[in-house]
Amino acid sequence: MIRTGEEYRESIRDGREVWIGGERVKDVTSHPAFKPIVDVRARIYDMAHDEQHQDVMSYVEEETNSRNAIGLRLPHERQDWEDKRVAVDTVMKDIGGVVIRVGDETIGEVWSLYDGKEVLDAVDPQFTRNIEKHISRALRADPFHVSGNTDPKGDRSKRPQDQDPDMLLHVVKETDAGIVVRGAKYETAAAYANQAFVKPTIANWGDDALSDYAVGFIMDLGAKGLRHICRSGFAGRGTAKDYPLANRFDEIDALVIFDNVLIPWEDVLFYRHTKAATFIRSTLHRYSAFPFVQRVLTLADMMIGTALHNVRQTGLDKQQAVREKLATLACWRETINAHLTASIALAEKSPAGLLMPNQSLLYTGRVQAISKLPEMMHLARELCGGQICLTPDSSAFDDPELAPWLAKYYSVNENWVAEDRRKLLAYARDLLNSDYAGHRLTFELFAQSPPFAHLNAVYNNFDFSGPLDFVRRSADLSDRVMGVK
The missing domain is CATH 1.20.140.10 (Butyryl-CoA Dehydrogenase, subunit A, domain 3)
Incomplete structure (x- = not known):
């Protein structure tokens, strides 16, 4: 069911390793660089509880009789899109500016993978079940969901195998509990979000049918082994009177380091399947x-x-x-x-x-x-x-x-x-x-x-x-x- 702003803040006080300006951040909810944008995201959560905005920001699911966020609702008819559009406009007017990475714009990437069930079923039906489970969880648990796409890449004239293999995120080991990954991704809002859909950026796999780089999964952004190295923020560089937008709406980007991070099998959406990776790259933005x-x-x-x-x-x-x-x-x-x-x-x-x-x-x-x-x-x-x-x-x-x-x-x-x-x-x-x-x-x-x-x-x-x-x-x-x- 929809969370409150304070429940969201508490969910990201999980000991995650976040760095900005050479400083280890103890609490992203109170740090000057993060607090303004965390407060905006918290406000979006709280709007779903306000009498004035509740019916715009949320709906009652018949199956569970619980309120869920409009932005995370699977679109089945035109009215669903009209409702989403009104919700986004309502948020922008309420906060008085524009925020981009707050969840409703990135959950659609998982819906795109849901459209590839036939592709995934040909490899392992469990992947399809994992996708359906995460879509259901996102709808009902209301996490702040973001997206991880871009790798450092290194020398693009070379294959990843011909240079430091960590330039692209890849699987280094399989275990009974899941897969272990190494590498890095650039992700906006990762330092103060709950989870991310992580997937490859390679578009041309050639004749490589199986690859350790062809992996997609849902990542708990507070997981052990993750390190968020953030760019410097704009909030606080000048007063809010002089920079009214930068001090309220700066969305912090981070280089997220995956240092042998375990991804449980139930969170893996595809693995060693270049056809699935190609499919998601070609359809990634059909909703988002x-x-x-x-x-x-x-x-x-x-x-x-x-x-x-x-x-x-x-x-x-x-x-x-x-x-x-x-x-x-x-x-x-x-x-x-x-x-x-x-x-x-x-x-x-x-x-x-x-x-x-x-x-x-x-x-x-x-x-x-x-x-x-x-x-x-x-x-x-x-x-x-x-x-x-x-x-x-x-x-x-x-x-x-x-x-x-x-x-x-x-x-x-x-x-x-x-x-x-x-x-x-x-x-x-x-x-x-x-x-x-x-x-x-x-x-x-x-x-x-x-x-x-x-x-x-x-x-x-x-x-x-x-x-x-x-x-x-x-x-x-x-x-x-x-x-x-």
Whole structure:
């Protein structure tokens, strides 16, 4: 049943080995770098218990008569996706920003593996039973579930066997209790999450049917032998008044070291089966791309609102050139919205009988959202003007000697006084121009694989038969050009 925020906090006080800035973290729930984002995740848990949000964030399962999280519910009909979309929007509005790795966007990767039951059954039906068990557990135990994909990789011109084998996560030993793995993965939120779906990043296995690198499993992120080495955080680098987003929504990434970690057999989802590994790489985002792209829609709203406030305060919104830039931002925003909406309206049945967003429309929407994000961020910078990189910090506005001067030069009119203007410019800087903004942009470009893989997903899911057949008929070509006998 759905957990409370405090139950979540208690679940990650498990003695896990977390390092940041050369310091061993005693408690991720209270450490300054982690506390803000842990509090956000805790708030999401608590929202499912609030009278105001309970029916948006959760549902009552008929089988058990217990409340479960909407985000973890298996999608069987269009309303399930509509409900998930409303839940995500509700969270973003409640917290006043965007968080990406909180669980609802990564559980879909396990659903993708659930769609490969036939592939797994050909190797060992136990793997399918393990997947079904973990899907059920995720639904009812409500863990914070993340994803582990990217390895350090090392020299990519060499096979992993021809260099340090630990550059890619692999199995080093089988025991009666399970498999023992070594290597490392980069994972966002691993240091403060409960579990991760860990799987390989290799796409081309050649003729290698069996490989110790072809392994996927559910990982307890507090397990013995795991070491979380985190990047430095943005929270605390400046005051919350000057960096209102970085100090609330920084999602910490970690290099997670697997130092001979035991994975119980019941947590192994596939092993030494390159066909299963290839399947999951090709279908990994068929569900998770939806909540991921939906979050870019919120980013678009944040950029549009920030830019429009900035031009309206000085009356620049009356200029045609400014309106054209705002309209360009709006077109990008509505393009994302249209793809999300259409992917639900034209949703498709998956191989296992789930309902997945229309794959061609979803992946095309992802390309539009991510490929244009850098351009749209710069357009928003133009509309905000150079003051987002010139404005003094809040301490100057608070200083008795400087405050009158800053009030004079930063007040525009009776509606836009200096303090509101400072807040807006600080918000714009953190959204578009700060270290945190640059980090988030890079994260968006690669969090669900790099842009070239996004286009490859479109190629693999777009139905080319219609255009081909139209031209064959229109040009009066023979059936042979279509390969028709």
